[in-house]
Amino acid sequence: MNVIEARRPRHLIVRVDRGEELPAALTHALDEIEARAGWIQGTGTLEAAELAPADPTTPAQTQSRRIDSPCEVVSLSGSIASQNGVSTARLWATLARESELGLQLAAGELLWARAHSLELLVTAFDDVILARVPDGHSRNTVLAAQTGALSTPATSGYVSMSEVASTPHEGATQLAAEPARRQTPIPTRTVVDPSPAQAAQGPAIPQRLPRQAQQPEEVYPEVGDLVTHFHFGDCEVIESDGERIRLRQERDGRVREVALTMLKIEAPTIDPTTSKHRFKLSRKH
Known part of the structure; x- marks a missing residue:
């Protein structure tokens, strides 16, 4: 059995x-x-x-x-x-x-x-x-x-x-705080009221502190950054809290939500067209 x-x-x-x-x-x-x-x-x-x-x-x-x-x-x-x-x-x-x-x-x-x-x-x-x-x-x-x-x-x-x-599962908030997901304390977050357009896309992700407030070795995609996801392709980050991000696909505008703990995040590069940070996200396992 x-x-x-x-x-x-x-x-x-x-x-x-x-x-x-x-x-x-x-x-x-x-x-x-x-x-x-x-x-x-x-x-x-x-x-x-x-x-x-x-x-x-x-x-x-x-x-x-x-x-x-x-x-x-x-x-x-x-x-x-x-x-x-x-x-x-x-x-x-x-x-x-x-x-x-x-x-x-x-x-x-x-x-x-x-x-x-x-x-x-x-x-x-x-x-x-x-x-x-x-x-x-x-x-x-x-x-x-x-x-x-x-x-x-x-x-x-x-x-x-x-x-x-x-x-969403009722235990998702507790699971997001599991030690295996992050070795350092999670900073205090501020919840921002969503705009009508964001509300139509689903519950807003709490905003995390600016990148400068994080420890230097912790680099995550933030709002406005670009990512290349192994499955969804080129996307723009529209919400982020350091653990989960919400992406808008460039090819069709569809919104996707992913957990960063499930992904391997490579060091960002500068996109030559937009001068924004671009992260490459690949499968961790």
């Missing part, structure tokens, strides 16, 4: 648009916001689906059952985990449909589906690594968990498959 406690969950609300296909579209959307370990629940309707009944001795794909008519999602659950270094979503569903013989139920692993109207709740675990490993008793895979940071909070806002809303 493998039991791991997750202490940093994010709750992501996902709307699957009509015609989008599962699990491929869901895996892509979660990978975009770096949610690579978590649990999935959902409800709604499907236009078509392909199910594989449970048989531990046979690969699921060899016994799949195709449903080419609209069906109701009675239950839908699953997980997002890494397999051979790639994020994968596995889903199990119970579906109901009307037929000439009356109401029929079908259940099993959801190998493929085309959504009609589907809503999902994804609980992402930012301090746990989930991986799919071969099962020694069957030809399928099982989940293996260990503590570690594989995902970082990335965004909040419009609720859809291409962008999901992340609700």
